[in-house]
Amino acid sequence: MPKKKKKKTVTEIKCPSCGNTDLDTIEWQEWVVVSRKLNELTEGTLLVDGGSEKMDFESGKDESLYCKGCYSEFPIPDGLDVDHV
Numbered sequence: 479m480p481k482k483k484k485k486k487t488v489t490e491i492k493c494p495s496c497g498n499t500d501l502d503t504i505e506w507q508e509w510v511v512v513s514r515k516l517n518e519l520t521e522g523t524l525l526v527d528g529g530s531e532k533m534d535f536e537s538g539k540d541e542s543l544y545c546k547g548c549y550s551e552f553p554i555p556d557g558l559d560v561d562h563v
């Protein structure tokens with residue numbers, strides 16, 4: 479079996495501004511598309527279903543990390559595997 483080229487593994491998340499590596503003070507942020515069903519349009523009022531909220535993580539974009547230590551945003555490191563749990 480041919481040996482697969484191993485991709486770079488990210489071993490820590492580090493804020494480039496202040497050097498913070500504490501995951502408790504770093505947050506993930508992304509723009510998420512929320513789709514809602516339209517119920518009806520009555521007398522100029524559009525009724526939008528509030529219960530069918532659907533988070534579409536696949537189309538999440540502009541993802542970044544946010545350091546609460548120095549209030550700055552920084553990009554997600556290359557090669558980082560992300561699982562939404």
Ligand SMILES: [Zn+2]
Pocket residue numbers: 493494495496497498545546547548549550
């Ligand atoms: Zn920071």
